[in-house]
Amino acid sequence: MFVVLARYAVNSECHLYQSATLSAATCKNINGTYVAANGTCYYHEFSCPYHNVGGQCHPNVLCDAFSCDTCHLYGGYYEPTTRW
Secondary structure, three states, X not given: OOOOOOOXXXXXXXXXXXXXXXXXXXXXXXXXXXXXXXXXXXXXXXXXXXXXXXXXXXXOOXXXXXOHHXXXXXXOOEEOOEEO
């Protein structure tokens, strides 16, 4: 019998992992629980069903209409030739 013990309990839910580098939006996209008080995402696994770019999970495809500043304003990830 294989038993996995949860390491973190947040809002009556058990989670295996935590990360302070994941954004609140990414946390939501991977079905995690984001705690704003400590800026930490608690989650079961990093399984991004969208676009895994820059270590974050983005639901939208690239949009050439955004400038670098606008992309960051909307919580996006900007690369010189690609905008997510």
